[in-house]
Amino acid sequence: MQHVRTIDREDGPAALDVAGVSHFYGRKQALENVSFSVRPASFTVLLGLNGAGKTTLFSLTNHLYDTRHGTIRVFGHDINRESGEALRRMGVVFQARTLDLDLSVRQNLAYHARLHGIGGQEEARRTAAALEIVEMSDRVDDKARNLSGGQMRRVEIARALLHSPALMLLDEPTVGLDIRSRAGILKTIRGLVKSRGLAVLWATHLIDEVDDGDDAVVLRQGEVAARGRVRDIVEASGCGSIGEAFALLNRAETAETTS
Missing domain, CATH: 3.40.50.300 (P-loop containing nucleotide triphosphate hydrolases)
Structure with a gap:
């Protein structure tokens, strides 16, 4: 072809x-x-x-x-x-799961935010906004290991959005x-x-x-x-x-x- x-x-x-x-x-x-x-x-x-x-x-x-x-x-x-x-x-979501299962959703996102130099109130604002996009706001304090596969993937997407990639x-x-x-x-x-x-x-x-x-x-x-x-x-x-x-x-x- x-x-x-x-x-x-x-x-x-x-x-x-x-x-x-x-x-x-x-x-x-x-x-x-x-x-x-x-x-x-x-x-x-x-x-x-x-x-x-x-x-x-x-x-x-x-x-x-x-x-x-x-x-x-x-x-x-x-x-x-x-x-x-x-x-x-660039934001990336890998095929393999990459969340730390022993950390909460909030902690997983916070770690990523700080790698990009985002902290304090800005980190909290971006975390809330990203989790709202993927409809995971109500699970912010849950440990990653307690999420389903689809929920984990949504959190990974939220994490990838934190630094506002294009x-x-x-x-x-x-x-x-x-x-x-x-x-x-x-x-x-x-x-x-x-x-x-x-x-x-x-x-x-x-x-x-x-x-x-x-x-x-x-x-x-x-x-x-x-x-x-x-x-x-x-x-x-x-x-x-x-x-x-x-x-x-x-x-x-x-x-x-x-x-």
């Missing part, structure tokens, strides 16, 4: 600009020449099967690994050369959650795109989390297999839905692997 319209910059720098990024674990190549952009105030889906390279790309964008091949910029700031400026504009990265944020929790979290994040102009990169393998109007990047074996508006990807594939297009792309992967 041919590539479709690139998600390009409009006025000013992209919220996230990934250009020619490759990554190796030893001799094994995990990403190959990955390029795409996330527009400000947009919802972009990073769609790929497990092992496609989504988490590796997130780790590079978070500067957990150095980018040795290609460049990653956040609102124009190179993640290698200006990591402080880039990370300041870009949010979420790596498989609904994995292991029930349908209702998944839908609620997705609704919250989409709402932030509209109400706050947040730019979002949402990594998933779940087709029902993708809307026709979303921007999308389809990763296949560490390469960009398609990118653009979801409706354009579907049209270019000759399929009737993004689910069918995604399946077609991954059948192509199987055919290439076995040929």
Whole structure:
């Protein structure tokens, strides 16, 4: 299937600009020449099967690994050369749970706030506002271990919002959650795109989390297999839905692997 319209910059720098990024674990190549952009105030889906390279790309964008091949910029700031400026504009929700289970919700958020130099009344104000967004205000004094999986994820989202990022990265944020929790979290994040102009990169393998109007990047074996508006990807594939297009792309992967 041919590539479709690139998600390009409009006025000013992209919220996230990934250009020619490759990554190796030893001799094994995990990403190959990955390029795409996330527009400000947009919802972009990073769609790929497990092992496609989504988490590796997130780790590079978070500067957990150095980018040795290609460049990653956040609102124009190179993640290698200006990591402080880039990370300041970014909020992250990792696939693995990262709350301290022995601390309360308030304490988990306070620790994160102070890492960003936020304390005192400002910390309290931001904590209250973030928990209200994710509908967890009534659990502020509960220990994290007493929350459900969906509630923990909501607290992690609140924590990621404390320093007012302009870009949010979420790596498989609904994995292991029930349908209702998944839908609620997705609704919250989409709402932030509209109400706050947040730019979002949402990594998933779940087709029902993708809307026709979303921007999308389809990763296949560490390469960009398609990118653009979801409706354009579907049209270019000759399929009737993004689910069918995604399946077609991954059948192509199987055919290439076995040929």
